[in-house]
Structures are given as structure tokens and as C-alpha cells.
Amino acid sequence: MFDEKLARIRAHRNNIHRYRRLLKTKLSELERQFIERRLAEERSALESLTAATFPVSFGGANTPAEMRATQ
Template identity: 55%
Template sequence: MAAFKLALIQAHSKNVDRYERLLRTRLTDVERRYIESRLSEEKAALETIGLLQSDQSQRELGFVGPCATA
């Protein structure tokens, strides 16, 4: 499972790099908006993977318990 997460992180990171590189080129307004939205989605995916990964690590170490409901 760790290899799968690593592959996801690498894929999203490469996409972020590619979109940032594209933004440094001459683009139409439509192209720029599209690439900016894709870049935002890729960064959000990386954050989600990171949050899930850190939450899982903390649970494994006993730092985070199940959510309590009132």
C-alpha cells in the first residue's frame, strides 16, 4: 500500500511541476484559467494524500483516537 501512495504522490507532483512550467509560457486566458484550475486540483490531491497519510501515521503511533460524537 505504501508503494501505491508513493506512486500517487509522484504522479501528482509531476503534474504540479508540469502545470507550473506551462504557466510560465505564453497562454491564452482560457488556457491559463484551465491550467490554473488543474494545478489547484493537483495540489488539493497532494494535500489530501498528505493528510490521510499523516492521520494514518498518527493513529498507528497512538496520537489520534477515533472521533468522539456527542
């Protein structure tokens, strides 16, 4: 079960990297909107899965959403 969750986390991370690379290319506005929406969905799914898989929180660590906001 844990290995399956780790595989899903890796899949979401790979999708996020792929979408980021695609956003650096020349796209139509419709394509860009689609990819940005999918990127947001993948980030959300990754955050949910990560929180469910690793429920322990360490003091001082930012959440993924907070880290993105500062980038």
C-alpha cells in the same frame, strides 16, 4: 498499499511541476484558466493524499496551504 500511495504522491507532484512550467509560457486566457484550475485540483489532491498517508503532525511545521500562502 503504501508504495501505491507514494506513487500517487509522486504523480501529483510531477503534475504540479508540469503545470507550473506551463504557466510560465505564453498561453491564451482560456488555457491559463484551465491550467490554474488543474493546478489547484492537483494541489488539493496532493494535500489530501499526503494527510491520509502521513497522518502524524509535528509541532511547528506549516501545512502545505500555509506554506503556499507565504510564498
